[in-house]
Amino acid sequence: MAVEAALAAGASYADARVVHRRSQHVSTKNGRVENVRDVESEGIGVRVLVGGAWGFACDRRLSDAGARSAATRATGFARAAAGPHDRRLAPLAAKSGVYRTPLARDPFSVGLAEKVDHCLRAEQALAHADVKVTQAFVRAQREHKFLVSSEGSDVEQELVECGGGIDALAARDGVFQIRSYPSAHGGSSAQAGWEHLDALGLEREAPRVGEQAAALLRADECPAGVTTVVLDAEQLALQVHESVGHPTELDRVYGTEASYAGTSFLKPGDLGSLRYGSEHMNVTADATTPGGLGTFAFDDEGVEADREPIVERGLLRGFLSSRETSARIGAGRGGSMRADGWSRMPLVRMSNLHLEPGEGSLEELIAGVDDGVYLETNKSWSIDDKRLNFQFGTQIAWEIKGGRLGRMLREATYTGITPFFWGALDAVAGRHEWKLFGLTNCGKGQPGQSAHVSHGAAPARFLNVQIGVRA
Amino acid sequence: MSSATDVAGRALEAARGEEAEAVAVAELSGLARFAASEVHQPTLIENTVVTLRVVRDGKVGWASTNRVEDDGLRDLATRAAEAADSARPDETFPGLAPPEPLPAIEGYDEATAELGAGEQARLAATAIEAATRYPVYGFFTSGVTEIAVASSNGLTGEQRLTDATALVIAAGEGASGYAEGTSWAADRVDPAAVAREADEKAARTLEARAVDPGHYRAVLEPYAFAELLQYFAYDSFGGQGLLEERSYLCGRIGERVFDSKISIADDALDPRGLPKAFDFEGSPKQRVELVTDGVPRGVVWDRETAAQTADGAVPTGHAPPLLLRDYGPLPFALSVAGGEAQSVEELAELVGDGIYVTRLHYLSIVDPREGVITGMTRDGTFRIRDGRIAEPLVNLRFTVSVPELLADVPGLTREPTLVNQSDFYGERFPFGVLTPAIATARFNVSGSGSAPGI
Numbered sequence: 019m020a021v022e023a024a025l026a027a028g029a030s031y032a033d034a035r036v037v038h039r040r041s042q043h044v045s046t047k048n049g050r051v052e053n054v055r056d057v058e059s060e061g062i063g064v065r066v067l068v069g070g071a072w073g074f075a076c077d078r079r080l081s082d083a084g085a086r087s088a089a090t091r092a093t094g095f096a097r098a099a100a101g102p103h104d105r106r107l108a109p110l111a112a113k114s115g116v117y118r119t120p121l122a123r124d125p126f127s128v129g130l131a132e133k134v135d136h137c138l139r140a141e142q143a144l145a146h147a148d149v150k151v152t153q154a155f156v157r158a159q160r161e162h163k164f165l166v167s168s169e170g171s172d173v174e175q176e177l178v179e180c181g182g183g184i185d186a187l188a189a190r191d192g193v194f195q196i197r198s199y200p201s202a203h204g205g206s207s208a209q210a211g212w213e214h215l216d217a218l219g220l221e222r223e224a225p226r227v228g229e230q231a232a233a234l235l236r237a238d239e240c241p242a243g244v245t246t247v248v249l250d251a252e253q254l255a256l257q258v259h260e261s262v263g264h265p266t267e268l269d270r271v272y273g274t275e276a277s278y279a280g281t282s283f284l285k286p287g288d289l290g291s292l293r294y295g296s297e298h299m300n301v302t303a304d305a306t307t308p309g310g311l312g313t314f315a316f317d318d319e320g321v322e323a324d325r326e327p328i329v330e331r332g333l334l335r336g337f338l339s340s341r342e343t344s345a346r347i348g349a350g351r352g353g354s355m356r357a358d359g360w361s362r363m364p365l366v367r368m369s370n371l372h373l374e375p376g377e378g379s380l381e382e383l384i385a386g387v388d389d390g391v392y393l394e395t396n397k398s399w400s401i402d403d404k405r406l407n408f409q410f411g412t413q414i415a416w417e418i419k420g421g422r423l424g425r426m427l428r429e430a431t432y433t434g435i436t437p438f439f440w441g442a443l444d445a446v447a448g449r450h451e452w453k454l455f456g457l458t459n460c461g462k463g464q465p466g467q468s469a470h471v472s473h474g475a476a477p478a479r480f481l482n483v484q485i486g487v488r489a
Numbered sequence: 490m491s492s493a494t495d496v497a498g499r500a501l502e503a504a505r506g507e508e509a510e511a512v513a514v515a516e517l518s519g520l521a522r523f524a525a526s527e528v529h530q531p532t533l534i535e536n537t538v539v540t541l542r543v544v545r546d547g548k549v550g551w552a553s554t555n556r557v558e559d560d561g562l563r564d565l566a567t568r569a570a571e572a573a574d575s576a577r578p579d580e581t582f583p584g585l586a587p588p589e590p591l592p593a594i595e596g597y598d599e600a601t602a603e604l605g606a607g608e609q610a611r612l613a614a615t616a617i618e619a620a621t622r623y624p625v626y627g628f629f630t631s632g633v634t635e636i637a638v639a640s641s642n643g644l645t646g647e648q649r650l651t652d653a654t655a656l657v658i659a660a661g662e663g664a665s666g667y668a669e670g671t672s673w674a675a676d677r678v679d680p681a682a683v684a685r686e687a688d689e690k691a692a693r694t695l696e697a698r699a700v701d702p703g704h705y706r707a708v709l710e711p712y713a714f715a716e717l718l719q720y721f722a723y724d725s726f727g728g729q730g731l732l733e734e735r736s737y738l739c740g741r742i743g744e745r746v747f748d749s750k751i752s753i754a755d756d757a758l759d760p761r762g763l764p765k766a767f768d769f770e771g772s773p774k775q776r777v778e779l780v781t782d783g784v785p786r787g788v789v790w791d792r793e794t795a796a797q798t799a800d801g802a803v804p805t806g807h808a809p810p811l812l813l814r815d816y817g818p819l820p821f822a823l824s825v826a827g828g829e830a831q832s833v834e835e836l837a838e839l840v841g842d843g844i845y846v847t848r849l850h851y852l853s854i855v856d857p858r859e860g861v862i863t864g865m866t867r868d869g870t871f872r873i874r875d876g877r878i879a880e881p882l883v884n885l886r887f888t889v890s891v892p893e894l895l896a897d898v899p900g901l902t903r904e905p906t907l908v909n910q911s912d913f914y915g916e917r918f919p920f921g922v923l924t925p926a927i928a929t930a931r932f933n934v935s936g937s938g939s940a941p942g943i
Contacts (some may be wrong), residue, residue, distance in 0.1 A: 051577045056568045072530065072531065076533065403884065487891040
């Protein structure tokens with residue numbers, strides 16, 4: 019209905035996405051139930067090309083009237099859009115298909131009361147002297163969506179996510195510290211069922227998290243200097259996200275994200291020639307990763323999921339792209355277009371972007387350092403608009419002396435310039451240290467959109483890194 | 490667009506017999522986003538979301554939906570009741586807000602509410618055409634938002650808000666400048682003037698140089714200071730940050746810790762901002778003095794966090810929307826008192842030798858308790874020499890202690906500017922910071938980044 023209405027209104031291309039999203043979020047804090055919420059949203063989003071110009075409109079009503087209204091308003095907005103407009107799409111063979119996240123135990127079959135119990139048990143295990151706040155949360159999301167296009171795409175997908183996390187906040191004598199598991203800023207999620215929560219073992223890990231939060235209050239501050247740094251897989255996941263994922267988004271390369279998230283230090287002509295990092299650096303975009311938050315059968319333009327190299331042995335080999343940006347650069351086929359629900363236009367987004375493993379263990383990485391620091395779990399993150407100058411802080415660190423971990427350090431930060439930093443990548447640990455982290459807070463676009471993405475990484479070692487940035 | 494008041498009332502009716510509160514938000518908006526002087530992401534949104542909070546035997550649960558027909562609201566009531574049943578009794582729950590008189594506010598403009606897609610596209614085109622030197626990147630947006638609340642306590646409230654923002658980055662190879670304008674009345678936002686300001690600023694940024702890391706005196710335009718202050722406020726000016734001992738104000742309320750020229754309030758009633766009459770539990774908005782003459786006076790509260798204090802804090806009308814509940818009450822209408830300077834040039838004279846910052850990018854909180862924040866400058870960073878704004882600089886990484894930045898303030902400009910702080914995630918909730926430009930004796934540059942430009 020929507021696509022037909024858009025074509026009738028003069029669109030040369032149209033696609034319509036119907037999305038129903040339901041999410042549950044349960045959180046507890048200091049033994050008190052903070053949140054038990056069950057949120058749903060549904061609607062239709064219609065995207066059109068009229069005279070080479072994009073238009074997008076949406077309507078919450080899943081009815082003929084809602085579909086027609088969105089289509090008509092989208093075509094009207096496209097006609098009114100300023101500019102010369104000559105937007106073309108890379109060719110796509112129309113596909114039909116159905117995809118559903120494989121689940122062992124549907125997280126919506128787990129009652130809210132059981133979710134509350136899970137949080138309270140984990141939180142109780144965080145308790146420790148000097149820990150002022152203990153908190154735990156679990157989340158579940160089901161997104162059922164349909165895509166049809168004027169080129170014949172007809173896709174149904176049901177993506178289910180589950181995740182959670184715990185935090186201990188310690189304070190004493192004017193010092194405040196936080197420790198989290200399995201990840202900071204919203205735990206870690208996966209496209210999976212409740213089995214993912216069980217595997218996280220929040221209650222099992224909680225005593226260590228609480229103890230470390232309290233111990234950080236008495237730890238020395240991370241010293242300043244240039245040294246060898248070993249990053250844990252969680253921090254490395256965010257490093258990959260910020261300094262490889264975003265700069266390789268082709269819409270940023272072409273400047274269309276300039277007014278918000280920024281652009282990229284990469285140029286279209288860098289493909290195949292730019293040295294991004296050392297020979298140890300291999301980064302892959304993989305929308306087929308089991309459990310990845312960016313896993314799908316088709317992206318939101320109907321392009322089939324694939325696994326593609328982005329950086330091979332340190333050389334830039336690929337961009338994350340849409341059909342439009344692929345046509346513009348004359349390479350690729352798209353496959354990275356994702357929208358935040360029904361009320362936003364698809365954008366070039368990461369799906370699952372991984373730092374491929376190397377060899378050996380974390381212990382062996384550390385053993386190879388005479389003098390350096392080991393950093394674990396992100397605390398702060400910032401990077402410039404072209405994704406060159408970054409500064410990260412971690413919740414906890416340890417000095418490395420003579421190949422062994424030494425004293426605990428707090429307020430650890432490190433900073434660098436993207437290609438120099440990756441050029442100093444000395445080693446990546448092996449497959450058995452490789453972990454998948456699912457982030458739910460990747461922001462982009464105007465109006466803003468949050469994307470859920472996953473990154474796999476193993477701990478890695480970098481040489482000559484500036485640490486200990488102070489105010 | 491559905492009537493928020495009608496939807497809130499019908500949601501409460503669907504939960505008849507329960508102790509319940511319904512908050513509905515209806516949005517009709519358009520955003521014409523452009524890049525390289527061409528509209529490329531035009532988005533029209535129409536949505537109505539209602540959130541129902543149900544209290545059963547001291548247990549509290551929430552559910553929300555945008556299926557606002559009768560069957561959707563019946564499901565909503567069922568899901569909210571199930572959520573409540575799944576919780577545990579909460580002895581600290583202060584109960585739903587009682588009915589109170591709500592303040593009369595401005596903040597709604599019929600002409601802005603009636604702006605359609607054609608006008609929104611035309612106003613974006615006005616910005617695009619006004620920039621003569623460089624291609625432009627940004628957007629024009631306007632929208633109307635209705636917020637309504639109804640509860641089994643007999644509380645009812647409704648407000649209609651309009652907002653309009655023009656944001657422009659003018660950028661070419663090695664040059665970029667930024668400007669924006671925000672108001673609740675679109676006729677007070679001049680997209681052409683915004684574009685010209687960005688275009689002129691960009692022309693001054695060519696051949697930017699780096700500077701050595703170190704402590705500098707600095708002038709921050711309102712765009713820059715607004716964002717820095719909003720980030721500082723997330724931990725330090727909210728009741729939850731104080732309770733959790735991550736606020737810089739812990740143990741410092743009543744002590745002079747900032748320059749005496751610094752006075753900061755949260756004032757959603759100010760017609761120069763983006764006014765609101767009540768919060769997301771229906772409590773009336775109050776002006777809250779956060780800092781007066783350099784002395785912290787307090788933070789903002791909602792009913793839940795106020796009830797957890799030992800000294801009986803009073804709710805100030807700052808309950809957040811459902812999806813921000815984890816952050817507790819936050820100030821979304823920060824207002825900084827002006828100073829004596831007539832212009833940013835006068836502030837540069839006060840600084841003498843230092844850095845001039847137009848705006849910031851990608852802030853992150855390094856140490857909440859000490860108010861340490863890092864980020865980058867962007868789209869207009871300059872050296873100040875001999876009291877004048879001088880040569881352009883590359884984008885600088887800064888790592889600053891906000892309290893130190895506020896401890897020695899040579900001056901502020903007289904007139905505040907409203908700076909938009911909404912990135913329009915989720916349901917539309919326009920908010921901004923009303924602030925003048927500020928001069929500081931301490932701005933720590935910790936590194937250099939990319940050059941200006943695209």
